[in-house]
Structures are given as C-alpha cells and as structure tokens.
Amino acid sequence: MSENVGRWLRDEIENAILSNEFAPGERLDEMVLATRFGVSRTPVREALMQLNAIGLIEIRPRRGAVVIDPAPHRIFEMFEVMAELEGLAGSLAARRLDDESRAAITAAHRRCELSAGAGDSDAYYYDNEEFHKAIYAASRSEFLEEQCLQLHRRLRPYRRLQLRVRNRLSTSFSEHCTIVDAIFAGNGEEARRFLRAHVGIQGERFSDLVASMTAR
Amino acid sequence: MSENVGRWLRDEIENAILSNEFAPGERLDEMVLATRFGVSRTPVREALMQLNAIGLIEIRPRRGAVVIDPAPHRIFEMFEVMAELEGLAGSLAARRLDDESRAAITAAHRRCELSAGAGDSDAYYYDNEEFHKAIYAASRSEFLEEQCLQLHRRLRPYRRLQLRVRNRLSTSFSEHCTIVDAIFAGNGEEARRFLRAHVGIQGERFSDLVASMTAR
DNA sequence: GTCAATGAGTGTGTATACAAGAAATTGGCT
DNA sequence: AGCCAATTTCTTGTATACACACTCATTGAC
Incomplete structure (x- = not known):
C-alpha cells in the first residue's frame, strides 16, 4: 500500500478499469468501493477525483462517477x-x-x-x-x-x-x-x-x- | 458560485495563482484557505487535488501543498x-x-x-x-x-x-x-x-x- | 391506459471530529 | 554559547455524521 490511501486506491481502481473489471459506462458507487477496499468514503472520493483528472472516469455533479466509454x-x-x-x-x-x-x-x-x-x-x-x-x-x-x-x-x-x-x-x-x-x-x-x-x-x-x- | 464548492474553489485558487496572488513556492494552508473562503477543509482539499492534477501545485504527502515554481x-x-x-x-x-x-x-x-x-x-x-x-x-x-x-x-x-x-x-x-x-x-x-x-x-x-x- | 406529480429512498456534497506525522520550540547538556 | 534531543503544537490524512439533491416508483387524475 502506498504512503497514502488515496493514491493507492487510485492505482487499484485504475487497474480495475484498465483490466476491464469495471466496464466502460459502469457506475462507480463510492460506498461500494469504500467497503470493498475497507476504507471510508473520503479517500475513495480522492481517488475518483484523480481518475477524473486523468480522464478515465467522469464525475457528474450529484450524479456520481462512471467509467468513460470513449467513442x-x-x-x-x-x-x-x-x-x-x-x-x-x-x-x-x-x-x-x-x-x-x-x-x-x-x-x-x-x-x-x-x-x-x-x-x-x-x-x-x-x-x-x-x-x-x-x-x-x-x-x-x-x-x-x-x-x-x-x-x-x-x-x-x-x-x-x-x-x-x-x-x-x-x-x-x-x-x-x-x-x-x-x-x-x-x-x-x-x-x-x-x-x-x-x-x-x-x-x-x-x-x-x-x-x-x-x-x- | 459554481454548482459545487470544490470546482468553484479550484477556479478561485487557480486565478489567485495565475494572478500571482499566491506566489510560486508559497505554501497553501488548507485551514487558511477554508476560513478565507468560508467553507470547510473538505472542498478545499478537493480543489487542491484538482490543481495538483492540472500541475499548478504540488502536494507532498503529509507536508501540504505548494505552488509550483517551474524552472x-x-x-x-x-x-x-x-x-x-x-x-x-x-x-x-x-x-x-x-x-x-x-x-x-x-x-x-x-x-x-x-x-x-x-x-x-x-x-x-x-x-x-x-x-x-x-x-x-x-x-x-x-x-x-x-x-x-x-x-x-x-x-x-x-x-x-x-x-x-x-x-x-x-x-x-x-x-x-x-x-x-x-x-x-x-x-x-x-x-x-x-x-x-x-x-x-x-x-x-x-x-x-x-x-x-x-x-x- | 397514459402521463404527471408527489413521496420515499438512495447517494453525493459538505462539515466536523479524531488520529497520526512533521515541524518548531524549548530545555538540557557539552 | 551552541547544538542536540524531547516534547508540544500545528497540519495533514481519514472517518463519520448530517444535509440536500436526484432518481425512481407509486398513486392519482385526465
């Protein structure tokens, strides 16, 4: 595990996306991810925002994150x-x-x-x-x-x-x-x-x- | 103010950096920013992480954020x-x-x-x-x-x-x-x-x- | 039978509390 | 007097609690 949980989670989720475990278009529920990785929602949200910045997911305000499905x-x-x-x-x-x-x-x-x-x-x-x-x-x-x-x-x-x-x-x-x-x-x-x-x-x-x- | 405080803060802080109000090398204290903009630390941290992703600031683990001073x-x-x-x-x-x-x-x-x-x-x-x-x-x-x-x-x-x-x-x-x-x-x-x-x-x-x- | 409106429920957005690490200051020792 | 160490303080990292918006389903009216 990396020095801070947020970055570790970013890598974990990124790998899951790139290996198609999280399929394009799939919705990423913060609470589900949090329980899956045994952490709270805070670092999950951090990871999601970083993935959003990279361009792997899209975060729509008040509507959660989805894996980007590029045309x-x-x-x-x-x-x-x-x-x-x-x-x-x-x-x-x-x-x-x-x-x-x-x-x-x-x-x-x-x-x-x-x-x-x-x-x-x-x-x-x-x-x-x-x-x-x-x-x-x-x-x-x-x-x-x-x-x-x-x-x-x-x-x-x-x-x-x-x-x-x-x-x-x-x-x-x-x-x-x-x-x-x-x-x-x-x-x-x-x-x-x-x-x-x-x-x-x-x-x-x-x-x-x-x-x-x-x-x- | 934008739809969510985090993005609004990102723009605010970004402008402050680009207009040299926050000088390169300057440390950005989360609590100071939070009180200045009248919000809690959570959206401030969101904004800082986004600025980090853009490349305007650098977040060193456990040591806070500083405005990047590119050579x-x-x-x-x-x-x-x-x-x-x-x-x-x-x-x-x-x-x-x-x-x-x-x-x-x-x-x-x-x-x-x-x-x-x-x-x-x-x-x-x-x-x-x-x-x-x-x-x-x-x-x-x-x-x-x-x-x-x-x-x-x-x-x-x-x-x-x-x-x-x-x-x-x-x-x-x-x-x-x-x-x-x-x-x-x-x-x-x-x-x-x-x-x-x-x-x-x-x-x-x-x-x-x-x-x-x-x-x- | 279909469409709209209202309510419950789920999930995101923000605040706050708590834990842990880094920096600073003070005290003691050389 | 200067330097090193220990303690305290300050700040970040994480967890949790609460509020509000959106979705979806159910009910009622046309």
Missing part, C-alpha cells in the same frame, strides 16, 4: 495526438542522444526482437512499452516525457488490442527498426516521421481496432 | 509541446476548414489586428487567446482541442509576459497573417510550420521570457 473517433484523436508527441520525442532523441539513452533503446529493441520472433504478443506488449518509454526518456524533455507517459497509460488497453491483429507483431518490429536507425543516425525529421506513422492508426489500422473493440 | 527550462519544454500540439491543430484545421470555423478565425484575426494596431497589449492578449482557441476548435478534434486548452491555460501567465517584449505585438500579428493564409489555402504543412514557429520560444524569445520573469 472510436475519440480514441482515434487520442492516437493522433500521441503520434505527434512521440514524433517530437523521437526528433529530440535523435538530436540529443547520449550513450545512456542509446543503451536503453538498444536493450529494449533487442527484447522486442526476441518476443516478436517468438510470436509472444503478451511479452511484446510489455517490451514494446519499454521501447517507447526509452524514447520518451531520450528526448531529455521531462515535461514531454510526462505527457507521453500519461497519454500512453490512457491508451494502453487499446494498444494491447492492436497487437492482436494478424502480423502486427512483425510489422511493428520492423517499424521499430527504421525508427531506431533514424534516431541513431541523428536524423530527427526521419525519426519523427517514422514514429508518427508507427503510433498513429491511419486507415485500416483504425478499422482493425474498432473491430477488435466490438469483438470483446 | 525556465521546464517552461521552455512546455512551450515546445504546445507548439507541437498547435501545429497539429493548424494542419488539421487547414484540411478540415468549414464556413463556421473560417468565420470564427477571421473574426478573431480582425480583433487582433485592431488591438495590435492600437498597441493595446492587454486587449491583444485576450484577442490572441481567442484566435488560438478558434484554431483549436477548427481542428475538429475534440481531444486535441481539450489538450490545447489545458496546456494553454497553464502557459497563460508566460504568454502574457512574452507580449510585454518590445515589438512583440506587431511581430505576433504578422505571424498570425501567415498562419491564417496557410490555413485558408488548405496548406496543412505550412500551417503546421508557421504555428510551431509562432508558439515555440526559440533562441532570443526564450531569453526575453526569462528576463521578464526575473524582472517582476
């Missing part, structure tokens, strides 16, 4: 912004790369190669996350890194769905290769372009995502 | 991200422009022309804000618009400082002209480039900002 076009918009931010991170990383960041990116890239080769989509999901985080860190812009991490966390469940699409693992990894090459070559604009294309969900990727969303 | 390099990073997001908004606006958005941008642009011509930096500050907001809306991406508005609000005080720099009004307005031309011409990539350059604080603009920050 497909909104998810598309979120990926569009994510692609832009990651593109910026990539271009900065290419210009500012130092040994430490280079090593971190290389290591994550290697792990992606292994899990992609093994066709292990769960492992790749995790390694891919580390790869992207390594690029955020390499941008050497703390604020950008924070923004990327926050949006990444919010998009996490959809990224996972994307990986289920056939051949996506190998496609994703080969895109990683071009991104790594561009960054290591110090070519900021190429890194930006490749990352934008890699993260964005243009065309059929979007319909694939929508299809896998409705499938569950 | 100059962090402000630079924030403008860098803002420039990227506005660039995206501009490029989308150029591609998706409809009559309504075109009218809104034109109207805001006209008002900027008037206040810039009059040398009224306070009026220009406000009109400039509306101009940028019109572009966010024209992007037709609700999520992007929200992100832009949020970051814009956080950078508001620094934008104001920037306008105090000599000749910045006319420079800013002439940049607006090129942006409007690019958007109206449907040239997304030009709109992106011009907006990035307009919003970012490269080179001497950054040192101007730092100078005006230390001056107060």
